[in-house]
Amino acid sequence: MTCEQIRELLSPFSDDELDAASSRAVERHVAGCAACAAALDELRALGIRVRREADYEPAPDTLRARVLADIGLARPGASGPRAETIAPGRARIARANPWRGLAIAAGLLVLLGGAWYGGRIGAGEDALMREVTAAHVRSLQPGHLMDVVSTDQHTVKPWFAGRLDYSPPVTDLAPDFPLIGGRLDVLNGRPVAALVYQRRKHVINVFAWPEPGARDAVGPTTSRDGWHVIEAAHAGMALRVVSDLDPRELEGFAQRLIAAK
Amino acid sequence: MADDIQASGPARAALSARELERFERCVLPHLDAAWNLARHMLRDAHEAEDAVQEAMLRACRHFGGLRGVDGRPWLMAIVRNTCLTQLRRRRPAGQAVEFDEEAHTPETAAGPELELARVRASDSVREALAALAIEFREVIVLRELEGLSYREIATVIDAPIGTVMSRLSRARHQLACALRGETAGREAAEHGGDAS
Numbered sequence: 298m299t300c301e302q303i304r305e306l307l308s309p310f311s312d313d314e315l316d317a318a319s320s321r322a323v324e325r326h327v328a329g330c331a332a333c334a335a336a337l338d339e340l341r342a343l344g345i346r347v348r349r350e351a352d353y354e355p356a357p358d359t360l361r362a363r364v365l366a367d368i369g370l371a372r373p374g375a376s377g378p379r380a381e382t383i384a385p386g387r388a389r390i391a392r393a394n395p396w397r398g399l400a401i402a403a404g405l406l407v408l409l410g411g412a413w414y415g416g417r418i419g420a421g422e423d424a425l426m427r428e429v430t431a432a433h434v435r436s437l438q439p440g441h442l443m444d445v446v447s448t449d450q451h452t453v454k455p456w457f458a459g460r461l462d463y464s465p466p467v468t469d470l471a472p473d474f475p476l477i478g479g480r481l482d483v484l485n486g487r488p489v490a491a492l493v494y495q496r497r498k499h500v501i502n503v504f505a506w507p508e509p510g511a512r513d514a515v516g517p518t519t520s521r522d523g524w525h526v527i528e529a530a531h532a533g534m535a536l537r538v539v540s541d542l543d544p545r546e547l548e549g550f551a552q553r554l555i556a557a558k
Numbered sequence: 559m560a561d562d563i564q565a566s567g568p569a570r571a572a573l574s575a576r577e578l579e580r581f582e583r584c585v586l587p588h589l590d591a592a593w594n595l596a597r598h599m600l601r602d603a604h605e606a607e608d609a610v611q612e613a614m615l616r617a618c619r620h621f622g623g624l625r626g627v628d629g630r631p632w633l634m635a636i637v638r639n640t641c642l643t644q645l646r647r648r649r650p651a652g653q654a655v656e657f658d659e660e661a662h663t664p665e666t667a668a669g670p671e672l673e674l675a676r677v678r679a680s681d682s683v684r685e686a687l688a689a690l691a692i693e694f695r696e697v698i699v700l701r702e703l704e705g706l707s708y709r710e711i712a713t714v715i716d717a718p719i720g721t722v723m724s725r726l727s728r729a730r731h732q733l734a735c736a737l738r739g740e741t742a743g744r745e746a747a748e749h750g751g752d753a754s
Contacts (some may be wrong), residue, residue: 308727356593
């Protein structure tokens with residue numbers, strides 16, 4: 298293929314949306330053509346820049362309140378924002394309302410009823426599942442994915458020291474599942490380590506927190522709303538692996554994760 | 559929990575408690591995505607709020623009985639249509655809002671110069687994105703900010719995947735040109751050649 302033809306494929310190629318044959322053709326060409334390789338780099342850099350710099354913000358609380366009222370979810374006595382959020386200029390107050398975290402709202406009642414003990418599987422698992430998927434969704438918003446951006450496990454691991462009172466297992470699984478960074482997240486009101494991996498365009502979040510005595514294992518996959526969550530345990534940590542990646546691939550990832558030293 | 563919802567009274571969109579719970583789980587989490595798409599499409603916060611409110615209400619009405627649908631692209635399609643309707647209302651009569659694929663497709667015959675003529679140099683992503691034609695802006699938002707697959711975007715904009723592919727490709731090209739500070743053709747001339 299000519300450079301011109303390749304250039305037209307770079308955009309879908311960078312999105313991992315080409316069929317296998319075209320994709321291989323682009324790979325081969327780019328390996329031997331500095332100009333096209335530079336064009337591909339530029340395209341990828343553009344994507345990063347757009348994701349980082351474009352306007353993106355959570356829906357205003359006033360809007361959320363209006364929507365919830367419309368669909369009949371703003372109920373008296375519940376945590377929904379009420380009159381004060383309707384008055385403009387009181388938005389600051391509304392900021393603090395619990396509706397901001399969507400899944401918090403969804404999971405709140407369940408959480409209140411069935412306590413969750415350090416991630417033990419039981420009555421609280423459903424709520425935890427929701428929290429985990431909500432945290433995953435939140436992380437996919439631009440600027441939320443990573444606090445420390447690094448493909449180097451020796452950078453990511455120390456980053457957590459001082460931020461958490463435990464040290465999560467950090468393993469790079471490149472080239473199949475490269476580690477791209479980490480961040481602090483919150484599950485059930487406490488900070489947990491979130492490690493971010495990538496498989497093609499799919500982001501995989503691995504949440505980790507201590508669970509003393511847990512034996513290394515990969516548990517069942519639960520799917521909800523297009524997200525897949527795998528329970529696992531490794532090195533005395535409870536893990537939750539979340540992604541929209543194909544469940545079989547995700548399980549393969551989880552297996553490799555706990556096989557790591 | 560279900561009782562609470564039922565007791566809450568006027569579910570104006572008339573979903574059963576069970577359906578409401580499902581709506582809360584499958585659709586409501588995408589409110590932020592809906593808001594951002596509307597904001598980028600309408601470029602006006604107030605209008606975006608109205609559009610999203612209306613879209614959520616519509617979504618709620620059509621939600622009952624819906625199964626096996628991925629909430630996000632489904633909601634995004636509704637938001638997009640609501641925004642387009644709003645834009646049509648906004649335009650003075652007679653001004654077409656339909657996207658003319660040809661007008662935005664210089665392709666190889668006209669060369670990239672014509673395309674560049676539509677792009678204003680910009681040093682911020684915000685500006686450059688806002689200056690894109692809406693059909694390009696929406697695919698950038700859906701892809702880069704929402705991370706939808708081409709198939710999902712095709713669902714949202716109701717177009718074949720091939721169209722998604724070529725629009726994204728051209729949208730990126732325009733963005734890159736704008737950010738590189740390249741201005742060409744008409745606009746540069748109009749602005750007294752302020753291109754670098």
